[in-house]
Amino acid sequence: MTRREPGSAAGGRHNPLRDVRDKRLPRIAGPCGLTIFGVTGDLSRKKLMPAIYDLANRGLLPPGFAVTGFARRQWTHQDFGEMIRQAVTEHARTPFRQVVWDRLVEGVRFVPGTFDDDEAFDNLAATLADLDRVRGTSGNHAFYLAIPPSAFPVVCKQLARTGLAAQGDEYWRRVVIEKPFGHDLHSARELNQVVNDVFCEDSVFRIDHYLGKETVQNILAMRFANQLFDPIWNSNYVDHVQITMAEDIGLGGRAGYYDGIGAARDVIQNHLLQLLALTAMEDPVSFHPAALRGEKVKVLSATRPVGPLDETTARGQYTGGWQGSQQVVGLHEEAGFDPDSATETFAAITLEVGTRRWGGVPFFLRTGKRLGRRVTEIAVVFTRAPHLPFDDTMTEELGRNALVIRVQPDEGVTIRFGSKVPGTAMEVRDVTMDFNYGTSFTETSPDAYERLLLDVLHGEPSLFPVGQEVELSWQILDPVLAHWAAAGTPEPYPAGSWGPESADSMIARTGRVWRRP
Numbered sequence: 001m002t003r004r005e006p007g008s009a010a011g012g013r014h015n016p017l018r019d020v021r022d023k024r025l026p027r028i029a030g031p032c033g034l035t036i037f038g039v040t041g042d043l044s045r046k047k048l049m050p051a052i053y054d055l056a057n058r059g060l061l062p063p064g065f066a067v068t069g070f071a072r073r074q075w076t077h078q079d080f081g082e083m084i085r086q087a088v089t090e091h092a093r094t095p096f097r098q099v100v101w102d103r104l105v106e107g108v109r110f111v112p113g114t115f116d117d118d119e120a121f122d123n124l125a126a127t128l129a130d131l132d133r134v135r136g137t138s139g140n141h142a143f144y145l146a147i148p149p150s151a152f153p154v155v156c157k158q159l160a161r162t163g164l165a166a167q168g169d170e171y172w173r174r175v176v177i178e179k180p181f182g183h184d185l186h187s188a189r190e191l192n193q194v195v196n197d198v199f200c201e202d203s204v205f206r207i208d209h210y211l212g213k214e215t216v217q218n219i220l221a222m223r224f225a226n227q228l229f230d231p232i233w234n235s236n237y238v239d240h241v242q243i244t245m246a247e248d249i250g251l252g253g254r255a256g257y258y259d260g261i262g263a264a265r266d267v268i269q270n271h272l273l274q275l276l277a278l279t280a281m282e283d284p285v286s287f288h289p290a291a292l293r294g295e296k297v298k299v300l301s302a303t304r305p306v307g308p309l310d311e312t313t314a315r316g317q318y319t320g321g322w323q324g325s326q327q328v329v330g331l332h333e334e335a336g337f338d339p340d341s342a343t344e345t346f347a348a349i350t351l352e353v354g355t356r357r358w359g360g361v362p363f364f365l366r367t368g369k370r371l372g373r374r375v376t377e378i379a380v381v382f383t384r385a386p387h388l389p390f391d392d393t394m395t396e397e398l399g400r401n402a403l404v405i406r407v408q409p410d411e412g413v414t415i416r417f418g419s420k421v422p423g424t425a426m427e428v429r430d431v432t433m434d435f436n437y438g439t440s441f442t443e444t445s446p447d448a449y450e451r452l453l454l455d456v457l458h459g460e461p462s463l464f465p466v467g468q469e470v471e472l473s474w475q476i477l478d479p480v481l482a483h484w485a486a487a488g489t490p491e492p493y494p495a496g497s498w499g500p501e502s503a504d505s506m507i508a509r510t511g512r513v514w515r516r517p
């Protein structure tokens with residue numbers, strides 16, 4: 001299998017003109033089609049179909065764009081079209097427009113079958129060849145595996161058998177895969193091997209939807225487009241970093257998926273370690289995908305858990321209680337959840353980044369369900385000024401300076417610093433200075449899946465983790481997971497709180513406290 005530069009006809013050639021492109025021109029994908037496996041699933045209905053429609057509505061898809069669904073039920077093309085329409089009306093971000101819909105639905109196809117059914121895949125190949133003729137998709141096809149990872153090997157084999165995975169000089173083939181990328185280092189390596197046996201790495205797009213968020217991309221803009229932050233972005237000035245993804249919801253209908261996976265595998269391994277990588281990486285020489293991903297690989301390979309793990313990590317399971325004014329059940333009362341399960345719904349870990357920039361600075365990562373508020377943020381907390389020329393009483397209410405990147409909701413950046421309280425006495429208290437996306441920009445942000453799907457169709461891989469990043473993330477997390485597996489049941493915490501007491505003592509031992517966003 002030949003390796004290609006990202007952006008070439010097959011893998012995506014890096015286009016030097018891209019950097020001088022007129023930014024006012026829309027970024028329309030070239031002729032192509034998207035085939036979705038697992039098209040009847042939750043992800044497809046809630047995220048993929050609405051994102052495809054929103055892209056069409058924004059005029060970013062090529063005129064002959066085609067969507068092909070593959071699933072077990074005996075649907076016609078019309079049934080599938082109807083399902084998409086329903087998903088779009090319920091979940092799309094932009095308003096429904098008949099003229100856009102009419103054009104989109106002309107390119108909709110459905111192929112019924114199971115993954116081990118050779119005839120169904122032969123039908124798929126014939127359907128895509130027909131689309132090349134009647135819709136002008138030109139042999140350019142992306143395959144989205146919105147299916148359980150256990151089905152990846154058989155689908156990849158079928159794509160190889162039917163020639164659908166084969167790259168050509170004049171056309172490209174790409175595969176999109178969703179988390180979970182394995183459940184430990186060993187399984188992640190196996191999964192990467194399965195996919196790489198059929199698709200070269202440049203044609204593999206691993207979706208971590210956090211990287212599609214505007215605020216996450218803004219970490220790069222903030223750090224590398226400004227002079228203000230870099231001089232203090234190191235262990236000389238940063239005391240510690242807290243990365244939080246808190247959800248206020250419980251498991252709901254996802255108990256079957258979640259049991260056995262847990263908060264660390266579901267969120268820390270992918271989203272939070274990607275946020276850490278963007279926060280801690282060195283500046284890339286350019287925004288070329290290889291340069292950007294290379295820096296992320298470097299920083300992840302320098303990251304490891306701080307021990308002893310029974311003091312530097314914490315995990316918990318939520319119990320029933322009050323979430324705001326709503327009474328909610330505990331994890332063990334959730335339908336479909338094994339009452340004896342040791343799966344955690346809260347996880348906190350302490351990491352260190354062994355580089356000159358970050359030596360000695362702890363990175364505290366936490367995530368959980370049924371916490372006090374839905375919030376994702378990165379808080380860079382600075383050391384205290386080395387000398388305060390004030391009486392102690394004047395600075396009693398002065399905390400540490402902090403820069404907080406608010407990923408969601410209320411996207412923006414907050415800087416916290418001390419200011420004089422108005423009055424005749426000198427009293428210094430914390431104040432905040434805010435940047436809000438909502439007030440600074442008029443256009444609303446596209447959904448992460450819109451951005452990422454469009455990048456797949458363009459062959460632009462910067463926002464997709466490479467296989468090595470995934471494996472390094474598991475390498476960081478595996479010792480913690482092994483420690484927890486031997487440590488019994490997680491500690492209970494009440495719904496609506498900020499996690500178990502062990503999470504507070506974990507950070508308190510270092511003389512710090514968690515932020516209460």
Ligand SMILES: NC(=O)c1ccc[n+]([C@@H]2O[C@H](COP(=O)([O-])OP(=O)(O)OC[C@H]3O[C@@H](n4cnc5c(N)ncnc54)[C@H](OP(=O)(O)O)[C@@H]3O)[C@@H](O)[C@H]2O)c1
Pocket residue numbers: 037038039040041042043044070071072073113114115145146147148149151178179180
């Ligand atoms: N839901 C999310 O928001 C989300 C977020 C991140 C990642 N993911 C990942 O994305 C993938 C899909 O998630 P989901 O929530 O959409 O799952 P889901 O609701 O359980 O849907 C699974 C899909 O796979 C199909 N499928 C399963 N086994 C099959 C087989 N042997 N032959 C043919 N089709 C088969 C199902 O088709 P039938 O209808 O025929 O059963 C269904 O369309 C999973 O790996 C999940 O971890 C999901």
